[in-house]
Amino acid sequence: MFERIDYYAGDPILGLMDKFAKDSNPDKVNLGVGVYYDEDGKMPVLECVKTAEQRIADPVSPRPYLPMAGLPGHRKGCQELLFGKDAQVLKDGLVATIATIGGSGALKVGAEFIHEWFPQSKCYVSDPTWGNHIAIFEGSDVEVGKYPYYDKTTGGIKFDEMIAFFETLNKDDVLLLHPCCHNPTGVDLTKEQWDQVLNVIQERELIPFMDIAYQGFGEDMDSDAYAIRRAVDMGLPLFVSNSFSKNLSLYGERVGGLSVVCPTTDEAERVFGQLTSMVRRIYSSPPSHGGRVVDIIMNDEALHEQWIGEVYGMRDRIKAMRMKLKSVLEAKISDRNFDYLTNQNGMFSFTGLTPEQVERMQSEFGIYMVSNSRMCVAGLNVDNIDYVANAMAKVLKD
Numbered sequence: 001m002f003e004r005i006d007y008y009a010g011d012p013i014l015g016l017m018d019k020f021a022k023d024s025n026p027d028k029v030n031l032g033v034g035v036y037y038d039e040d041g042k043m044p045v046l047e048c049v050k051t052a053e054q055r056i057a058d059p060v061s062p063r064p065y066l067p068m069a070g071l072p073g074h075r076k077g078c079q080e081l082l083f084g085k086d087a088q089v090l091k092d093g094l095v096a097t098i099a100t101i102g103g104s105g106a107l108k109v110g111a112e113f114i115h116e117w118f119p120q121s122k123c124y125v126s127d128p129t130w131g132n133h134i135a136i137f138e139g140s141d142v143e144v145g146k147y148p149y150y151d152k153t154t155g156g157i158k159f160d161e162m163i164a165f166f167e168t169l170n171k172d173d174v175l176l177l178h179p180c181c182h183n184p185t186g187v188d189l190t191k192e193q194w195d196q197v198l199n200v201i202q203e204r205e206l207i208p209f210m211d212i213a214y215q216g217f218g219e220d221m222d223s224d225a226y227a228i229r230r231a232v233d234m235g236l237p238l239f240v241s242n243s244f245s246k247n248l249s250l251y252g253e254r255v256g257g258l259s260v261v262c263p264t265t266d267e268a269e270r271v272f273g274q275l276t277s278m279v280r281r282i283y284s285s286p287p288s289h290g291g292r293v294v295d296i297i298m299n300d301e302a303l304h305e306q307w308i309g310e311v312y313g314m315r316d317r318i319k320a321m322r323m324k325l326k327s328v329l330e331a332k333i334s335d336r337n338f339d340y341l342t343n344q345n346g347m348f349s350f351t352g353l354t355p356e357q358v359e360r361m362q363s364e365f366g367i368y369m370v371s372n373s374r375m376c377v378a379g380l381n382v383d384n385i386d387y388v389a390n391a392m393a394k395v396l397k398d
């Protein structure tokens with residue numbers, strides 16, 4: 001009956017978690033999946049989350065279905081985080097926002113929406129991008145192409161090539177963009193470059209789809225949303241998928257959002273209705289526990305302020321690990337440039353290790369990175385950083 005079903009080869013990122021768990025090496029280090037670990041190598045439970053959980057736990061309340069679009073407070077929290085608390089576009093009711101099953105759920109609903117309502121549109125992703133971007137959109141029968149992005153010779157961006165490519169695209173083609181903390185390279189556009197990109201999008205009438213999964217890990221909550229807010233200021237139609245997995249450390253609670261900025265309130269109403277209908281068809285309604293945590297934190301001024309501080313604490317620890325690893329590697333290998341470690345933004349660094357070197361890091365040292373050479377810098381701490389640097393030095397020198 002099912003003998004013709006293909007075997008699943010496993011996910012290049014999530015598959016590392018299983019391998020890491022089974023690895024008996026006492027010195028093993030997980031620099032694979034995009035998860036933040038604290039100074040002690042543990043996944044934190046944020047203080048603001050503990051407070052929210054206590055409010056949910058006492059008194060214990062029933063767990064009814066949520067609205068298909070999720071809790072209004074969750075949706076409002078997404079909007080204010082992305083567009084700004086006092087954004088005119090929110091006051092004017094131009095943004096259709098639903099709570100989703102993480103950022104992945106937002107991307108899936110967005111991809112289904114594009115497939116259904118923009119059937120001629122192709123979706124273009126950065127080269128390279130987060131692998132699941134391609135799988136999600138192709139899984140919704142949206143044809144996916146790649147735009148030039150990372151320049152491995154300079155460690156920067158093929159900006160002129162990227163702009164020239166955008167100028168060849170058709171009206172309503174979708175560009176999947178990383179507003180900050182690019183995954184997997186960590187290499188971000190400057191504000192000036194974003195202005196040029198958004199001008200081309202406006203001229204070519206392309207559809208920007210911005211996926212922001214690490215807001216707060218780059219510069220700060222507002223700066224990290226620069227591209228989003230600039231697009232709104234220009235009056236562009238805009239899709240934004242956001243994730244609270246990393247900046248609330250709520251990975252398994254599956255909390256995120258999908259927002260669509262529309263030209264009129266009537267269009268926003270139409271889009272909201274169709275997004276809701278799509279949710280019903282795919283998963284019916286989002287999870288309540290995570291939604292209530294988001295609702296409480298995003299709408300309680302004191303908890304929201306505490307949350308911002310906790311995110312910036314994670315951000316700053318990652319930045320400190322970047323600086324430390326760079327200085328340790330520079331001391332070990334004087335003839336190699338490690339500036340990329342401090343030039344790149346967010347959780348990830350594209351180390352440039354070959355697949356063979358990445359494999360050696362795993363097999364000889366129990367250090368797990370993604371095969372494309374992505375390192376999750378958030379897995380580093382003062383206890384493992386010298387071990388990781390020594391291993392990198394060894395595989396780079398041999």
Ligand SMILES: Cc1[nH+]cc(COP(=O)(O)O)c(/C=N/[C@@H](CC(=O)O)C(=O)O)c1O
Pocket residue numbers: 013014032033034035101102103104105130132183211212213242243244245251254255256
């Ligand atoms: C850019 C991006 N967008 C969306 C997501 C999905 O977020 P979520 O809210 O958990 O559905 C992730 C997760 N990335 C990390 C984990 C994964 O691969 O699923 C990663 O790149 O390691 C991203 O890196």
